[in-house]
Amino acid sequence: MSDLESQIRELILRAPSEVMDQRVQSVLMATDAAGAVVRKPESMPGCRLTGSELSDGAEPAESRPRLRRDIAATVVCLIAAASLLIGIAIGRGLPTSTRNADAAQAAFSESFAVSAGEIQPGSGDASQIAESVSLSLRDAVVNWEQQTGQIFNVATHVHDRRFNMCRECHRIGG
């Protein structure tokens, strides 16, 4: 250290007033108090359990909203299950006419397929006719005439061996 530096060190700095010390100390103290609150939230009265809560074995206050959420979810699940069961019961209680119609349709299709198979095995006519009947009888006839080049005889078609399906239809529908 040079002489000049030593001389500079001999100089006396102006001292701040006590007011500055008090202001800064108050800031530091306030920070310390705030830090204690942050570090120890359990020390706050609102977060502490009372003696009665502890002796009754009550859950902490923070778990109560969770319990409410669990109850709400259970209720929603029960309502959904009940709705499902009611829907199934209503479905089973529907009028039987619809089911009969479905059964009749299935029986008709089955008999029609069987009879069509008896017409001309291997010719493919039966399947074509069966397909065309699903459209309409008139369309089926037109389709058959276009594909075979023959004329469909309305008067004799019920007795024609080629049209067993027609006999089945007439037997069912009259």
Place this chain on the structure above:
Amino acid sequence: MRGELEQLYCQHRQTLFSLALTVTGCAGLAEDAVHEAFVRLCRQQVRPEGSLSAYVFSAVRNAAIDCRRKQVRQQNLAESVFVRTADRRGDAANSDESSEQLSRLSILIDALRESAREIIVMKTFGNLTFDEIGQVLGTPGATVATRYRRALIKLEEQLRRDA
């Protein structure tokens, strides 16, 4: 961190005030700056990396610069950071040669550029290293060392000239 700040304040309160006074040129503003700096420092949750001393000095300097900017300069604010020899020893001691030289020295330091005064205050009275001062001023430590030496040379020349 609060404990460290408290310790730093107790250790460097006078130097921090002098640094602020060097920037503001007004004792009242310097006290405001120190207070404002510690308010800002106490808001921080994380301890800064590196030298905490340099960080605190830097905070005080920045607060002092802010105070100086806010101040409407209707008068020349150039209060000395030193206690004049006459103020502390009385008129009877004014004849002392060394005290006169110290008084001259303080006047010469006050006449230096602000950056040079800051470095002298932090180096001589705050015992900060050149790197720490560089951290405060935002300049490399080597640059701070060069400025410090130049300031000392300039002071020596002026003292020799006056003698």
